[in-house]
Amino acid sequence: xARSVSTRxxxxxxxxxxxxxxxxxxxxxxxxxxxxxxxxxxxxxPPIFFFFDWTLENYAVVQERSDYMRFLWNSVIIAGGSTLLxxxxxxxxxWSMAFVPxxxxxxxxxxxxxxxxxxxxxxxxxxYLLFISLGLLDTRIGLMVVLMLINLPIIVxxxxxxxxxxxxxxLEAARMDGATLKEEILYILTPMAIPGIASTILLNIILxxxxxxxxxxxxxxxxxxxxxxxxxxxxxxxxxxxxLSAASTMAIAPILILGWFSQxxxxxxxxxxxxx
Amino acid sequence: xxxxxxxxxxxSFGSTQxxxxxDLTIEDGEFTVFVGPSGCGKSTLLRLIAxxxxxxxxxxxxxxxxxxxxxxxxxxxxxxxxxxxxYPHMTVRKNIAFPLxxxxxxxxxxxxxxNNAASVLNxxxxxxxxxxQLSGGQRQRVAIGRAIVREPSAFLFDxxxxxxxxxxxxxxxxxxxxxxxxxTTTMIYVTHDQVEAMTMADKIVVLRAGHxxxxxSPLELYKNPRNKFVAGFIGSPKMNFLEGDxxxxxxxxxxxxxxEHIEVSDSKGDWTGxxxxxxxxxxxxxxxxxxxxxxxxITVRAGGEVGFRHGDRVHLTPRSDVIHKFDAQGLxx
Amino acid sequence: xxxxxxxxxxxYMMAPAVILLLGWMLVPLTMTLFFSFKKYxxxxxxxxxxxxxxxxxxxxxxxxxxxxxxPSVSTTMIMVGGVLIITVVLGVFLAILxxxxxxxxxxxxxxxxxxxxxxxxxxALVWKNMFLxxxxxxxxxxxxxxxxSPVEWLVDYSLGSIIMIVSWQWLPFATLILxxxxxxxDSEQLEAAEMDGASAFHRxxxxxxxxxxxxxxxxxLIQTIFLLSIFAEIFVTTGGAxxxxxxxxxxxxxVIDSQNIGLGSAGGVYAIILANIVAIFLMRIVGKNLDR
Numbered sequence: 001x002a003r004s005v006s007t008r009x010x011x012x013x014x015x016x017x018x019x020x021x022x023x024x025x026x027x028x029x030x031x032x033x034x035x036x037x038x039x040x041x042x043x044x045x046p047p048i049f050f051f052f053d054w055t056l057e058n059y060a061v062v063q064e065r066s067d068y069m070r071f072l073w074n075s076v077i078i079a080g081g082s083t084l085l086x087x088x089x090x091x092x093x094x095w096s097m098a099f100v101p102x103x104x105x106x107x108x109x110x111x112x113x114x115x116x117x118x119x120x121x122x123x124x125x126x127x128y129l130l131f132i133s134l135g136l137l138d139t140r141i142g143l144m145v146v147l148m149l150i151n152l153p154i155i156v157x158x159x160x161x162x163x164x165x166x167x168x169x170x171l172e173a174a175r176m177d178g179a180t181l182k183e184e185i186l187y188i189l190t191p192m193a194i195p196g197i198a199s200t201i202l203l204n205i206i207l208x209x210x211x212x213x214x215x216x217x218x219x220x221x222x223x224x225x226x227x228x229x230x231x232x233x234x235x236x237x238x239x240x241x242x243x244l245s246a247a248s249t250m251a252i253a254p255i256l257i258l259g260w261f262s263q264x265x266x267x268x269x270x271x272x273x274x275x276x
Numbered sequence: 277x278x279x280x281x282x283x284x285x286x287x288s289f290g291s292t293q294x295x296x297x298x299d300l301t302i303e304d305g306e307f308t309v310f311v312g313p314s315g316c317g318k319s320t321l322l323r324l325i326a327x328x329x330x331x332x333x334x335x336x337x338x339x340x341x342x343x344x345x346x347x348x349x350x351x352x353x354x355x356x357x358x359x360x361x362x363y364p365h366m367t368v369r370k371n372i373a374f375p376l377x378x379x380x381x382x383x384x385x386x387x388x389x390x391n392n393a394a395s396v397l398n399x400x401x402x403x404x405x406x407x408x409q410l411s412g413g414q415r416q417r418v419a420i421g422r423a424i425v426r427e428p429s430a431f432l433f434d435x436x437x438x439x440x441x442x443x444x445x446x447x448x449x450x451x452x453x454x455x456x457x458x459x460t461t462t463m464i465y466v467t468h469d470q471v472e473a474m475t476m477a478d479k480i481v482v483l484r485a486g487h488x489x490x491x492x493s494p495l496e497l498y499k500n501p502r503n504k505f506v507a508g509f510i511g512s513p514k515m516n517f518l519e520g521d522x523x524x525x526x527x528x529x530x531x532x533x534x535x536e537h538i539e540v541s542d543s544k545g546d547w548t549g550x551x552x553x554x555x556x557x558x559x560x561x562x563x564x565x566x567x568x569x570x571x572x573x574i575t576v577r578a579g580g581e582v583g584f585r586h587g588d589r590v591h592l593t594p595r596s597d598v599i600h601k602f603d604a605q606g607l608x609x
Numbered sequence: 610x611x612x613x614x615x616x617x618x619x620x621y622m623m624a625p626a627v628i629l630l631l632g633w634m635l636v637p638l639t640m641t642l643f644f645s646f647k648k649y650x651x652x653x654x655x656x657x658x659x660x661x662x663x664x665x666x667x668x669x670x671x672x673x674x675x676x677x678x679x680p681s682v683s684t685t686m687i688m689v690g691g692v693l694i695i696t697v698v699l700g701v702f703l704a705i706l707x708x709x710x711x712x713x714x715x716x717x718x719x720x721x722x723x724x725x726x727x728x729x730x731x732x733a734l735v736w737k738n739m740f741l742x743x744x745x746x747x748x749x750x751x752x753x754x755x756x757x758s759p760v761e762w763l764v765d766y767s768l769g770s771i772i773m774i775v776s777w778q779w780l781p782f783a784t785l786i787l788x789x790x791x792x793x794x795d796s797e798q799l800e801a802a803e804m805d806g807a808s809a810f811h812r813x814x815x816x817x818x819x820x821x822x823x824x825x826x827x828x829x830l831i832q833t834i835f836l837l838s839i840f841a842e843i844f845v846t847t848g849g850a851x852x853x854x855x856x857x858x859x860x861x862x863x864v865i866d867s868q869n870i871g872l873g874s875a876g877g878v879y880a881i882i883l884a885n886i887v888a889i890f891l892m893r894i895v896g897k898n899l900d901r
Contacts, residue, residue, distance in 0.1 A: 013711040020703065024780065025720040028727065030747065031735050043745040046754065093626035096619035108627065110892055115634045117888040119838045121860045122877030125870050126640035129657075149633040156626060172328050173361035177375035177422070178349035181618070187374075191365040210728040212841035217865070230730040231845055241739055248731045259726035260719050267789045270782065271827050330613060 028252075035059070035245035042241035058246035065243075066229060068250060075225035075251075077140050078215075079208035082147035083155075083201055089148075090155040091197070095189070097156075098163035099171060109160065116153040120213045131218060138220045146218065147208045154270075155204055161268060162196025163189075199265035202258055206266075209255050226251040278339065278429035278462030279304045280325060285334035287320055287486075294320055295486040297334070302430075302464060302479075307456050310466045311473040311509070312483035318466045319434055321483070325464065326432050327351050339429060349378070354423035355432040358439065360415045362407035362422075368394075369403040372421045379426070393421040413444045420455070430462035437472065449475060470510055474498070482506050504606035507532050513562055513575045515600070522570050528601035528609055535562065535577040537595040542584070545591025549574065551584045565590065638881070644874035645669065652868045661871075668875035672863075680852070681859040684768060688855060689836045691772040692779060693829055699776075700783030700828065701821065705813075707784070708791050718788075725781035733845035736774045737763060767851035775842055779835075783828045790824035791817070823894070830891035837884055856880055 022029075033049070034042050041052045062068055097105045127146070128137070136142030166189065174188045212227045219228055230251050233244050259266075280302040287295040294317050302308045310318040323329045325336065327348035336344045343351050354375070362371050372393055376386045394400045397417040407415055416436060423431055433452070437445045453476050456463050467473055473480050474494045482489040482497065482505075490502040494510075501507035507515050515532040523531045539545065540563060549568035554561055563576045563584060576592060584590055601609040645668050647661035655661060672678060707718060724732070740747050741762035749759035762770045794817065802812050838857050847853045849862060860880060864873035 010710050010712065013706070013709045014713065017706050017709070017711050017717055018713065020706070021717045021720040024777070025723055027735055027740065027777070028723055030739060031731075034739065047747060047750050089625050089629065092622035096622045100615050100619035102616065102619075106896065108623070110896055112626075112630055113892060114885075114888055115630050117834050117884050117891075118634065118638070119857065119877070119880045119884045121838060121840070121857045121864075122881045122884075123637035123641055124861065124877070125644065125864050125873060126637035129640070130636070149629060152626060152630060167359055167361065169357045169359050169361040170363060172326075172348075173355065173357055173422075174363075174374070175328065175348045176326060176353070176355045177426075178378035179374075180349075180378075181615070183378060188363060192363075206726060210726070212729040213838070216730075216841060216844065227728050227730045227841070230728065230734055231841070233734055241745065244734065244738060248735055252727045252731055255728070256723060256726050259722070263718070263722055263785065266725075267786050271786060271831060 028256075031245045031248050033245075034241055035249045037242050037245075039240050039242045042245070058242045059250070062243050062247045062250070066232070066247070068229070068247070071224060071226050071229035072250070074140060074223055075209055075227075078143050078147060078223070078225050079205045081140070081144040082151065082208045083204040085144065085148045086152050086155045086204060087159075087197065087201060090152060090159055090200075094156050094159035094163055095185075098160050098166075099168065109157065112153040112156055116150070120150075124217060127214075128218070137218060138222045138224075140223045143215060143218055143223055143225075146214050147211055150211070150214070151204050151207055154207070155200055158200040158203065158265070158268060159193075159196065162193060162200070165196075166192050199262055199268075202262040203265050203270075206255055206259055206262065278302075280430060280462065280464070281335075281337040282325070283335040283337070285321075285324060285336065286332045287317075287324055287329065288332045293332075293486070295324070298486070298488060300481065300488065300491070302462060304462055305460045307453075307463045307465065307476060307478045308481060309473040309477035309479070310464065310481050310483055311468065311470055312489075313509075314468055315485075316483040317486035318468075318483050320486075322355075322432055322434055322464060322466045326353055326355050352429045353432055354426050354428035354430075355434065356416075356419045356423050356436045358435045360407075360419040360436075360439075362415055362418055364407055367404050367406055368399060368410070368418050368421075371407065371418055372399075372425055375422060375426045389425045390421075393425045396424070397421050412440050413448060416440065416448055417451075420452070424455075424459070428461070430464060433463065433465040435466055435468070437467070438469075452476065471512060474510065480510075482509060500608070501600065502608055504530070504532065504602050507600055507602075507608075513577065516571060516574045518570050520570075523601075526599060526601050529604040530602045530606075532600040532602065533594045534598065535575040537598045538574070538576045539593040539595070540565075540576050540578050540582065540584070541591050541593070542588070543591065545593040547574075547592040547594075549590060549592065551586055551588045551590055554584065554586070556580070563590070565592065568592070641874045641877045641881075644870050645878050647871050649870035649874075650868060651870065664871065668871045669878070672872055672875045672879065677854065677859055681854050681856045684852060685837065685855040685857070687768060688772055688775070688839070688853075689833055691769075692775045692836055693832060695772070695776040696779045696783040696832065697825055697828060699780055700787050701818075701825070703780070703784045704787035704791050704821075705817070707788055722781040722785055724777050725779070725785075727778070729778070729841035730845055732774060732778055733842045736770075736777075737846045741770055763847055764851055767847050767853045771842060771846060771853055774846070775836065775839060778842075779832055782832065786824055786828050787821060790821050794820045826894060827891070830887060830894065833887050834884060834891065837880070837887070856883070 035058055036054045036056070037048070037052045038055060038057070041048055097109060131137040131142055134142070136145075170192070171184060171188060174184045179187065209225075210227070212231075215225050215227045216231060219225070230247060233247060282298060282300045284297045284299060285295060286293060286297050298321075310321060312318050320329065324331050327343070327346060331344060334344070335342060338351055338353070363374065366374065369390055372390045373386050376389060381389075390403075391400070394403055397420060399414070399417055399421060402410060402414060407418065410418065419436070436452070437448055440448060449472060452463075452465075465472075465476060477494055479491065480494055480497055481491050484505055490497060490506045492500075497506060497510045501510060504517065508517070511534055513535045515534050516538075517530055517532050519530045523529060547568050547570060549565035552564040552566045552573065554563050557580070559580045561578050561580055561582055563578060565574045565576060566572075568574055574592065603609055644661075646663060646665065648664045649655050649661050703721065707714065707721065711717070738746065743749050743759045743761045746759075746762075748762065752759045760766065798816055799812055802816050807815065839855065840857060840861065843849055843853055843855065843858050849858045854862070856876070857880065860873050860876035863869050863876055
């Protein structure tokens with residue numbers, strides 16, 4: 001709706017929108033602010049918004065007490081590893097479906113989507129049993145594989161929609177120009193697909209980072225990522241608001257930043273390309 | 277060199293046969309145009325020659341060598357696509373150099389050939405730009421540049437001008453024709469536009485539903501169309517077709533008269549009618565005549581100064597030596 | 610459209626993804642189905658090695674006839690329905706608002722989207738302690754400020770609280786998709802309607818809303834799939850107490866807490882059937898989109 005409106009109208013819009021926006025963002029803002037307070041100030045009545053003694057002590061305590069780095073490292077390895085694994089498996093599959101479609105391509109895509117809709121709780125115990133018998137319980141590799149599998153349909157779909165946008169004629173031109181399949185993928189397809197692959201990776205890291213069913217149920221002390229680390233704060237002994245906030249801020253900060261970069265891709269990824 | 281022979285070529289997608297058995301020879305150095313309405317199989321035929329589609333049966337020979345099973349790159353052909361199919365992440369220079377790089381040519385030779393092609397096509401100033409920064413006509417030239425550096429035995433053009441605006445199209449048409457005169461390499465050119473076919477071709481192949489309706493030089497097709505379809509397709513404005521008594525007078529099922537072969541006068545003539553719409557082009561005027569009792573409308577081409585108005589009663593006289601006669605099957609008698 | 614050689618290659622390149630997903634789907638599913646017909650209580654000495662007793666449809670009957678089943682179904686429906694209504698209505702409103710000309714659109718959009726990126730356990734914990742806590746929570750302070758007595762949110766209004774928390778999480782998703790959809794609305798269409806004398810309200814009802822209907826359907830279906838399996842938010846806040854036990858959570862408790870694998874598996878089969886009913890509708894829409 002590219003149309004000029006009066007400044008007054010625009011100011012009113014701005015006021016309403018920002019009020020609502022800040023209201024929605026407030027819980028996150030409040031968490032971040034509280035993470036810099038002392039425990040006493042954190043539960044002060046009335047609440048203190050900005051004029052408190054800013055301190056980094058909570059961050060230090062959280063790191064010390066809960067070995068934050070280990071959980072962070074687990075999250076990084078699990079989210080990164082599952083994404084990388086997923087991309088390696090999904091790129092060839094998506095390539096085939098986008099550029100060499102057959103009559104069954106659509107069915108395969110739809111079927112992949114349907115596996116994403118399997119409720120996790122319905123297969124919790126079988127997976128649990130399999131993990132025990134394979135010795136994968138509470139290992140990073142086990143979680144990596146599970147998260148890769150639950151997100152694989154999304155990765156394939158996203159890549160497929162991106163690849164679909166690369167005109168077939170360009171690949172045919174490369175073939176006419178004498179490129180072998182390897183050269184075609186290396187010099188033409190990959191450079192053109194990199195933006196799409198990058199956004200797929202980004203979205204998938206976010207999804208894997210925040211996954212909270214399998215990470216809670218398949219890990220204990222060794223492989224627990226940040227989701228499980230935070231959940232451990234729900235036990236009564238961990239009820240220190242400032243420290244809880246510091247831990248929360250550390251857990252969400254990396255993904256908040258990644259997430260802001262991937263807004264647009266998010267829509268495409270989460271709607272399986274149905275909304276672009 | 278570039279003599280391409282198609283023998284009993286067929287192509288089916290699933291159970292639908294889009295190209296029934298077809299024979300065609302394209303001589304070395306010839307500018308051949310495949311023309312026909314959309315969906316007639318002309319692009320498919322080109323892609324079969326290119327090797328981008330497998331033939332279902334039949335044989336393709338290029339310069340006497342069987343190329344039926346050969347990969348596209350090995351056929352020594354270059355293709356210019358409808359969308360130009362430039363590599364968006366490469367500069368113009370790299371785009372043009374790509375086929376040479378794939379042929380493992382040395383950097384010095386690549387440099388020489390790219391610069392040469394660029395100067396021929398007036399692209400020298402744009403070599404370091406990306407396709408996204410070029411106009412439609414410039415992109416078109418890059419696509420042609422990418423084709424000519426390889427010195428292929430034949431060029432394939434798939435509706436290369438359809439994405440350009442009208443003025444640019446006329447200019448590019450000339451450029452491609454000039455290129456052909458200079459390179460004297462075989463060119464196969466696909467279009468749905470009969471004007472492009474008429475102006476550029478040495479040989480026109482008119483296709484309908486995968487069938488070759490007629491092969492011949494532009495003037496042959498214009499003068500002696502083999503059937504009603506070719507007669508109607510070639511020439512602009514379209515030929516007028518008349519049936520009934522007027523056709524019977526000529527011992528035919530139907531007759532066809534081109535608009536430029538009808539005299540129009542306000543005093544006397546064989547047929548009479550009323551002027552409907554007149555289109556003034558300056559050099560020519562096209563009159564659409566109604567109420568002749570022969571056909572819905574009859575289109576007549578007259579000089580630019582002829583000034584009949586809407587509703588005027590006029591008389592028409594067809595030139596008797598260029599009346600085309602067809603039988604009930606639409607074949608020329 | 611392609612040659613035979615590339616078709617063979619394509620099949621090989623597709624194989625790993627297809628085989629992995631096939632295994633991921635079939636193996637656990639078969640096991641769940643198998644367990645659902647068995648008496649399987651590991652704590653009472655049942656084990657796969659000793660063989661499990663076949664009990665027919667007993668688990669399925671027991672799961673449905675247990676006193677917890679129907680409440681869990683209604684809890685699930687209220688939770689999913691509540692979150693859907695809130696997120697879609699507010700989402701449409703926000704999408705239209707954010708599409709209006711205003712200053713700082715970019716940063717504002719980031720603020721609105723942020724909750725979606727917060728991991729569910731953090732969301733649940735922050736809301737539970739820092740906002741809903743009856744002693745130190747921000748809401749308690751607010752209530753006291755107005756002279757009201759603080760509310761035990763997660764006890765007295767437990768389901769409502771969880772609906773609010775989950776809505777806060779999913780509102781950005783609905784908004785983001787609806788903004789994208791709204792931006793694809795042809796402004797000439799709106800201008801044509803304006804020329805035809807349609808008021809702002811009528812333009813919304815007759816043009817904007819129909820244009821958004823497809824996106825709204827997609828939001829509803831996708832959210833339903835995710836919401837049906839909401840877990841961490843309940844796990845962290847109420848642990849399924851105070852009438853917040855959804856079907857998913859009930860199954861989780863049967864399997865993990867009471868270690869009744871047979872019963873839990875029967876529940877799992879129900880959950881799978883339920884999810885599939887929703888999935889069919891979603892896939893129809895997505896599938897239609899593929900053809901275009």
